[in-house]
Amino acid sequence: MTLRGSAFLPIWHDVDVQMEDEFNVWHTVEHIPERVDTPGIVVGRRYADPDASLHRYFTLYEAESFEVFASDGYFATANARSDWTQRVHPAFRNFRRAPCHLFMTRGRGIGGGLATARIHFAQPGAGAAAPRDVFSLAGRRIVDGIAKLRHVTSVHLGIVGRVERRPLSEQSLSLRPQATAFDAVLMAEGIGLEAMRAAAPDMEAILHAEPDAVGGCEVATYGLAYMLFDISGR
Known part of the structure; x- marks a missing residue:
């Protein structure tokens, strides 16, 4: 599989224009290495689409297990807010993030482009199965359908999990309103940003073809800007 581990953390956001260059340096030099x-x-991984009107940036952290996102090590890092972090964080806008259990993955390799979808479960009628169960049954059809699209190299589907542990800082971006207001995440990798822009409408159509499972989704496309692997052997 392409993703390493059984969980991932997807993050979407914008940055104030006057802080954009500093954000990119901080995120590359300090933030991603600190997290990895x-x-x-x-x-x-950090992705970007400078032409997007909303959520120009997407960051992905791959984890060995979902428990990592509630671990002492993760929270120690998250709560150690450097002076640089405190200078950059107020420039974040439209922040969305929620850790996910990896539900299914198909394909091999790392694509230069990425399409993401934040998914909201459909609300069932009286006596119907739970929304998560309905979505889980549709998940294989969704992933297999998107994996067949032209220039798509891999597809990953995750279901949002809940971490009860709260960060120490009330300025944490994860506490912003609506930050975690979605139920599942789909990510399709492909050969480049333009290829994923071309694939995005078909990807969205495949999701909407499951109305009993998918109540809505927000699709965006990105190009890979930076990636860092843990080579410590831990």
């Missing part, structure tokens, strides 16, 4: 040095975080 956390025990259990094995890969960090």
